[in-house]
Amino acid sequence: MSYIIKNLRTKQWIMIFIGIIASIVYVVVAGFVVLIIQNFVDLISGIKQPDWLVPDPNDKLRATINLTALSLGLIIISFFIKVIGRIILLKQTLLAANLLKNQLYYKINLISLEQFYQYQRSTLINRLNVDYFKLEKAAINVLVYMIENIFEVFVYIGFSIALSGYLSLIYLFFIPLVIFLIIHGSKKTKDHYKKSYQSLDNLYQVIRENIIGVKVVRTFNLEDFQSLRYDNHHKQWLKSVLRADLILAMMWKLIFLAINIFITLTLVTAGYLNKTNSSLTPGVVIAFLNYLTYTSYVVIGICDYVLNILKTRSAKQRIKEILDLKEEVELNTAIFDEIVGKISINGLDFKYEQNNFNVLNKINLTIKPKDNIGIIGSIGSGKSTLCKLIAKINNAPDNMIMIDNVDINKYQTRHIRQSVAIDFQKKQLFSGTIKLNILKANSDADQDRINQVLDHSCANEFINNLDDKLEHNLIEFANNLSGGQKARICIARTLIRDSKIMIFDDSLSALDNITAKKVLDKILANYQNRTKIFVSQQIRTIKDLDKIIVLDQGNVVGYDTHKNLLTSCEVYKQIYDSQKRIGDEV
Template sequence: MALLINKMKNHLGAVVGSILMTIIIVATQLWQPKLLQQVLNAVMADDKDKIVKVGITLLVVAGVGLIAGVINTILAAKVAQEVSADVREEGFKKIQTFSFSNIEKFSTGNIVVRLTNDITQIQTLVMLTLQTLLRIPILFVGSFILAMMTLPQLWWVIIVLVVLVFVTVMAVFGMMGKHFGMIQTYLDRVNGIAKENLAGMRVVKSFVQEANETKRFSKVSEKLTKHTISVGNLFAVMIPTFTVISSLAIVVAIYFSADLATKDLNVIGAVASFMNYLMQIMMSIIIGGMMTMMASRAMVSLARIKEILDTEPDITFNPEATNMITKGDVSFKNVTFQYEGDDRPSLKHISFDVTHGQSIGIVGATGAGKSTLAQLIARLYDPTEGSIEIDQIDLKAANKENLRESVALVLQKAMLFSGTIADNIRHGKRDASEQEMEAASSIAQAKEFIDRQVDRYGSLVEERGANFSGGQKQRLSISRGVIGYPKILILDDSTSALDAKSEKLVKEALNKELKGTTTFIIAQKISSVVQADKILVLDEGELVATGTHQELVASSEVYREIYETQKGKEVL
């Protein structure tokens, strides 16, 4: 709750106003039965003036309660919306600081549920707190005391009612608690499966897996439905039980007050007031229990959000670091890296040095550790052992902004964001002019299809770049990578979807326009790296050979096997 209290402090005026309105609402609710008692006594005494006077007071009190209720709802809704927006923004901002390993720990689907469904639960909690949870204890205590004062002879009826309702509430809500936690868990899974299925729809349809995917989704959905129905069934049993208890309490109160009424007619009005207080006591316990149960579900969501906010990024930067990358020399010193949960390292004792401006090819079989090595250069992960330096600066001591500007990573799987072409390219340089975008897209050979678009750089990009082909998306990604003219450019098999002619033109443009840039080219095809100044050969996470194409063909069995398998001689 400390998180919510801190957030609510930012909206103190509305919170205080809502609490004041709550106090007014409770006061009017407690006052009305007493006024009703006075009206009944006046009717029996045939005192018309008092009937009118008390009747008007009763209407005014009811009106004040109504107005206070409206204001309370408005203020509570305002605070709930603003607090949930604050938490959502803080959560999203925190996620932006996460490393890849942090994201992998939670999973994308899990994070989405936390920022949507869990935030909604927190919003409900704030609304309930200001509207109901603060009112219930005051109403319960006030009704209990006034009921005792109204008909002290029937004190035991009140105690029996409270005990029966309280025991029932605790029993039912105790059974509900376990279901709420499972509901959130299965919501995560349903969201994850749906997201995964939609992202891989082409694969699903290509392999005719619709039935299996439906079965997989239905299995989790049925478990979610089971727990939701269980909660509904418990509510269905609870409401009639409370109705029976309240009806019995009223019957008992009327029965035992009959003798009192024969001696004093004013007891009739007192009985009416007493029954109102009984109903308020019962309803405060019932509503309080229901709200507490809903609040407990929200507390689960609050804990899930707090887990995100309390998670420390695995990779942190020193905000005061002044070390600046100026050239692009890269040095790996006995680097070993192992993913969390893996039983063996992905990279083992890697050491090499690269001079700025060089073109470095990285080849190896699938799973050799090529992409992992690239991500270490960009400091998306930190090495488990050893160190990585750029311009003799340990990456752990580098300035974050300078590092991100100096190292550009273009992935094989091109990721485009919904918006415009310009928006996507400017991810590489936020203040890029149209001339700079044209220069970058020319290097990436993207200009020719961009110019065919009606709005050119203002053309819309659909979610995940669905309105562009694989090759077009890769060229836009390369444009985004080169627009800032980085000191180090990493192309992680990022020309795999390009035809041979386009790939050749991209390489020629890179060599011409980014002469001073250190370029790492990760490729499956030997033809993509034969012209590199140096080629690194990885095999099962180890650096087994280093040299030029000619040197490696002559000296490295692993490289020669890859080369001959691809019929490299014919390609050249």
């Protein structure tokens, strides 16, 4: 909640101050309405008629009409004041909360991938939604309701003291008792709510896996296993929540019991004091009971808000963890010439933070501008990792990767993103039209350029058969397209950037042999002045390229032409032979 309040600007603080003033005015006016009720009771009972109502003390009808008109007028005025104050406070609070959500969203976009991988996706989604909305609700409770309730407590106690100082002594026992119950209850529930958040994260993770991996779950008959996982995490969450809610329920019962006891004590005390104090009329007692009752419910409201705030402590800590993540600070301000496309890798060692072993070992390579390079190797040999390092998706150690003889880390990240385009192994498309997905790589591209890349990727072969063509809507993950169709759209998206270095990570594996050959030939023919890297599992896809990098367990075991590798690289020869044996004519 404090993160939301920190986002308030000077103008918003001024508006909040105006809203708080409106709330104070409402509380004072509402307090006067109760005093009018006291005069009503005394007037109707015939005990006392207020002198200020009518000149004639015997004119009860006129006094009643005046009291009614005054009370209705004050009620209407207080209503409009309250509405105006609530609108002002609610609007400013939501504006500040929206700034926090924007900060969280931009923070996740700015952190490094290493930090991103530290958290499960379900956890990040949970923090951006569930935890954020809890903080937003807490901020609304404090700024819109709780501040008003606090003023109500002081105003009602003030009016109570004005009516009867003796009866008001009850507050000295009532309020501390309620505060004690709140503090004691909050301490008991803190750990349970923290456990419930952890269980909820695990629960969302299982749900997410079931949704994303629904085909795998059904194919291998994992429904019972996944249901068991869900039940286990749900039971853990339910156990923590029930324990916390049971403590809160007991606390509320004790608070309501205290209210009833103190109301009874007020009546008994008033009856006793009435013997010696003639000013303690029935109207005064009823007005005091009204103030006591209002104060009781206001204190209950404050208790509820305080408890909600205490519940959000875990949410606040989880939000803080995201906001405290260090961004990828752009320290480089040097501007270099346009990248030509030369890549030099000098003794590159690399491992992921969560691993204690190297994924790549002592990589030494030189790729000339405009070269067409293939990369092949067994699964887990480091092919995709090498591509991500060249594209600066993952950060390489200093002076290990050079682009045009300049350390890649000295380039501005934006410069590298413009100069190195990569089609990832996992094909990721967004919900929306095909055209919108392609333009995400280059929003300035015109229709002619779009048509070019669709032709170069052979995506036009199926897009032209769609009723709405480029305006065809893709559902989440483009699950309404085949693997080959998604692959061709992703290739088109990479090509439309027209970067000096293009990387295609296993981009052709989802295509049939004829289409893959057509796409490769078109890319080689139309982008001759670009450095191109093709990762493939099949030799036939890359055998005609200028050179082929052979990776094995993170090591470069071969870097030469197809013909030379057949005689000089045992790993490459084994791959070649294995693909021939399974019936492929390499």
